[in-house]
Amino acid sequence: MVRMLTREFGDMIASASQRPISDAALDYARRDLIDTIAVMLAGRNDDTVVRLVQTQRLLADGTPPDILALALQAGTAAHILDYDNVALGGHPGATLIPALLALAKRFPLSGRALLMAWATGYEIWGELRRRHPVLAHAAGWHPSGLIGPVAAAAACASALALNTDQARHALAIAASQSAGLMANFGTPVKALHLGFAAKAGVFSALLARQGITGNDAILEQDNGWLNTWSPHHPADRTTALALGQQDWLLARQPTAIKYYPLCYAAHRIVDAACQLHPLVASRTADIVRIRLTTSQRHSDILRFREPQDRTQSGFSLEFAAASALVDGEITLYSLQQERRARAQVKLLMACCERIASAKADPEREGFALHDQIEIVFRQGDTLCSPPIRYATGDPRVPLTAQQRRKKFDDCLRWGGISENITGLWHTLQNIEQVPCIGEMAIYHLLECDQ
Template identity: 30%
Template sequence: MPAAPEAAVLALGRFAAGLRHTPPPAAVADALLLRTVDTIAAQLHGVRGGHARLLLQLLDAPGRFPVWGTPHRRALRDAVAIDAALAHATYFEDGSRFTGGHPGSAVIPAALLLAAERGASGAQLIAAIAAGYEVFLWLGRALYPATVRRGFQSTAILAAPATAAAAAVLLDLDATQAAHAIAIACSQGAGLKEALRCVDSQPLQVGRSSEGGLLAARLAALGATGSPEILEKGFVRGFAGELEAAALDLGAGLGTHWSLDETYVKLHGGCRGNHAPVDAALALVAQHGLAPAAIAGIAVAVDSVTRAAAIEPPANAFEAQSSIGFSVAVALLHGDAAPPRFDAATLADGAVQALMRRIHVAADTTLDAGYPLTRPALVRFTLHDGRVLQQRLDFARGEPELPLDSGHVLRKYDGIAPALLGATQAAALRAQLLALPAAPAGACDALCALLASPSTDPTPSP
């Protein structure tokens, strides 16, 4: 009789614990270094957009850990929850079309803050982030897209077990303890897609989930246990369904195939589903030398999962982040859909509103066939002169198939950080981040010190 298959959480625990002694490949470490820079930029943009104010009032336990981009400090748990929420607040962090989620905001704030507490080296921090990313991405593949169709938000569900895996590395848990940490964390995170309509509260579900993963790892370090079949009989079955649970196979490839290679970096602001339509619309303009005034109507077709997440038309600047119509209109009028465009003034602009009324966004079920291997958009312009032009893109820029170079991530950081940290401090932080692989024990505490803003205003205007 063949041996029973190993419980998936044991494989994840063994993988995470192994990273304490065997670092990820150099290419993976380099990519994670840039994702750390990217996530910090996204978090600082969340502060710049005013999203810190309510969280600072709500989570006020005193401590020494910075709420990045502000002069405020909190106890570790509150700092983790706030910084993770802020990194997710403007949807400017990295993501994966195979999970529908955002590993950077889920993992990196918690890992960096815990690394500071533990006096970790740069290499230890990168190993922890590697563990968190891979657990997020492997579990996310098992859940997605079924979990979104059931109404859940991937990032909030996955942040807890992913953070637990990262924390297990920094807490020096062995394979069994790490498996228990991940198992306990599986019941510490939750989130709903409907909450995305309220961006002043929705990011907290990601922050709380990440905090829950930290608690789970610390509980496992004290000797607590989690169910060895929590993934097969609870987590995947509950969040995705029976078929997904039956097909769960997480052991093969862990540590040899790195799912990080399947993630994207964002070029535009707003939800990822907006980006391929924006790229397709800008491509048509560039190819044909068009001005927006020449366009009588625009039809945007996307897959059904993307359309279900879109808010058309948006009622406020928060909803605009999930609006394909708004994103396309802004890009055509201004030449980009950069994060600062997603504000109340731009949404109220008469030219933007007029162009939005000429944009129709619909689901095309024929585009579902390859999802999420592709996430296509078909954009059709009808011009006043009678011509009809169309452009199909299977991938937005920044996907693995159309990657952005490291310079893009650094320019993204350089465009955001100095406004909050000051030019000198932002440059010093950037230099220390890029030197992270060789940074000695205690370096992460110094990094956190540079993430604290010298400003007395935690929510400066964009």
């Protein structure tokens, strides 16, 4: 029997702040907030973000940008470097946290309330994701652009303490704003998908707060959100919500904190290449073939065999493998023009051959069971990486505290911030003690320099 999911989601959102939350879930929420703010600040001066802000200023006609403009800017900045966390088939951190930060600039929100709202939005994201048996990627859609508006609306509804009716109408309003095509992967528009989703979430919650209503069966109706976005694979409209039976999803299925600033589909190949680096560093001139084994889905996503710019390079399996084989790492600097254009990297890219794995990961739709690299030398000998199932930063291979702190520092410096980095780190580590997020210096730091 089809459940009244929109109503159940509304009930859950309205009562979320009263539900107990484990220390583990709060720890993950704090970690995700810190990582998202770091990558957001790293992307604040990116050319795409600057052009977006210039457009917003033109539209504002001299008045300060509103919180909807802030949500769009912050969401775009958080994803423009493709360095933000990943989970549930998408990028919940760079969608929901910018929406909440924008909301907190206008409406009083404590640090703990922000973490609870993030956990709520993440819960809704997970509920929507698990009801689709096949990721939206398979049909050419960007999951963050589809789920993002609805989950962001849930997070903002929780932050605004909307009642059950208002919360479900916020979901209905947001459901009509789902969008995002994979064909725009490898272009700046992909980052705008998350900015649009963050903005939609804020706007939907505020419209519902003012009494605008939508279809209160928008999710489960035969022609509603779940079925519309899963036309060839029947969506699950009968299973009860998990939160009433288990701990928060953040504790059960935490995000992966990215270790490399490029599409997550390439991370296992990068790990494989980094492991091979010390073994091939002195023999790169002898390499005649580099066989890259990954899933067909990931190969399709990483579609740029001869990337022309930074964004395309982040979606190039060949660049990811070659750059990591040469340097033993992929950093923000790896994607700069002079590093991408090195002859040694270009030569290794030309040696790459893609192989579609026949073994699927039973736990993660779209993934191969493992990714692997085999290198063939002109002398006839070969070298294989270990099979990589979980990328560095995956919850099963988590970044160390030192790695997370280094990423934070690197991101802020990349964004042109050099003062009081340690002070901001400590403030964010104790975010639950912050009485009003809107009074933090983070908003000044988010402003681009141009």
